[in-house]
Amino acid sequence: MDLFIFDMQFNRIGIIDTYVDAEFVSKYHDHSQLILTVDASKTNADLLLTEDLRIITKSTDIHRGYVINVAEYRDEEQLEIIIIAKSLSVMTSWRIIEGQQRYTGNVEDVLKNFVKANAIQPFNASRIIPDLVLGLNEVININVDEAFSNKDLDVALWEMCAKYDISYEILMNHDAKKYVFSTFMGIDRSTEQSINSNVIFAKAFDNVIMQSYVDDKSNYRSTAYVAGEGEADNRTVIKVNDGISGFNRREIFIDARDLQSTYKDDNEEEITLTPLEYQTLLNERGQTRLSEYQRIRTFESDIDLYSQFIFNEHYFLGDKVTNRNDELGVVTHSRVMTAKEIYDREGYHLSLEFGTSIPTLLDKIKRGAK
Template sequence: MLYVCDENFKRLGIIGSFSYLLWRKRYTSHGEAELHVDVSMKNIELLQKGNILFRKDDNEAMYIYYRGFTEDNSGNDQLVIKCFTVVRWFDRRILWEKYNFQDTPDNIIRHMVFFTCLNPTDKRRVIPGLNFPYKPILEEVIQFQISYANLLEQIESLCNTYELGIKSVFDGKNLSFDLYKGTDRTINQSMNPRCILSKNFSNVLSRNYEEADNDFKNTVLVAGAGEDAARKLASIEQGSGLSRRELFVDARDLSATKKVGEEEVPISDEEYTLLLKQRGLEKLLEYEEFISFDCEIDVTKDNTKYGRDFFLGDIITIRDDTLGVIMNSRIVEADEIYRNSVKSLVVKVGKSVPTLPEKVKRMVKS
């Protein structure tokens, strides 16, 4: 059952039946949904662009951005609705000036939202009804400079770089946003209940594994402010010989000054080097080795239940003896699919991540 409300969270009605629903949630970025329902005046009136869909058994809300009409295999008219999670509302704002942050990545995200959506100088930019409570997550402080960029893109970039999850939390009346870290449920730890997905344990129906390194880079030279021999440079370097894969990043947009009060003052060489390395790290993460493992989970089995034993963003163990694959990986995407009331679940995991926090810290500071 799906509930519908308007942009002001006023309850409008219920969608009690549908032929197809895809409810896709992502860890570090916004999710999406697709709904197919019979064409009726009720459905047409309820499912207007901008209206919000939510479920009692899920705390993320989706807003409608697309409507279309088609025929199913039996020739029946269907109304097709496409949605994004309301996290994508942040795509409607840009950073209107230059900001220099020296803070944790999660606090930097909160500051950006505060300055652009919650308490901007121009009150016309306020997005009403938003709440972003403070909840400290990370401890490492970074140097970060950004100006005149899309807010959502910067949020998702920081979430990807520092393995942070972002989601909307909607209870049918109130909306807030939450940053969070998934739980380590791998076989290597003993603090939390373990989660192992494997055909051997009869909780995986099918799987698809891919890996590629055609775009992989592990060394970056970043060039910032200045000209010719005076240009400021920083690098992150790994590997040698054929294992070394180099990338150049032009970061001339990173200013060598910052505003203190009403005055522009020079940024110290140490701070500016950290800014350049932060930019380099973000770019390197765009060129990581590609490893993907999609698993269709058997929702009828009680030994490993999504939403009870493991959640989006958790790090779990994947084991496939046929492929010779054992990997500890984060669940980065979860698709709940309903076809004529029959549910299936497909989860996607990223590359192996147990040492990523240490890797990020080492690369930025090296």
């Protein structure tokens, strides 16, 4: 598989047909990533070691691009260039949600309204991300009411995605020369339904080489105390999931003072929420934060590439599939949360993570800082 190199104006400026290895890590609830190692030839250096932004795509999929974030030259046992590139969704990390903003309605429209207000048609024209447009909806019928204040745009978007079990990506439309912000939800291919053909992974089906299972409840929280505006006894505090009791109740305090009942929207118009509307916003904030403290229940599997199910043909990132481990007596029906594809001189290798995404150390640090 060759790799194509584009500039930000959609011009293809080079091809890499020989590399040490290329690791594509696709994620359902986070930016995907490419780690590429190539020989440090002059051609590769001219393509990759530049001040200008560069985009890398697979020759087999030129719509999904990876923006080079880090380029490192190494002179050790051999001369190499190491590239770390993030999926085009990383563009949303280049903007913040300016001031307090609130949108209600279909979840796809709400995500896109935050992007539109802060990166496509912001009040300040200098905040526009060039050539970024909104794609068509996938008809995900979920209605939401969400508000954020002075928050990284991508962090807010991924929080909503985790909460409503959806995802987003930015794709390259080469004909129109546009970057298209798109939302999607994986298809249910598990044995819990009979509409779509089933995808089942188990050693009994000879399609799993290695399988590990994690069930981690250490950071699980069930009930949130959400504190909004006001001081001392006059501070507005609501409880989310207050009906849970006993050993199943695990509490967390959430400071939501950034949400105010009176604020100026992105058009500088003053908005005043009713007490019920404000409490609804606080409840949504609590639900969003609780989604970050789920029980982690994950299968990680090395997939037999010659099995009956082929990734990106019979199932895709975000699809819900069935995993079985007969030795443990465990069956889960969960989404493909991470797909790690490695191309190297030995061939192609695929590893999948199903279920709740396992937080990295950086994820835990960020969560603790909120």
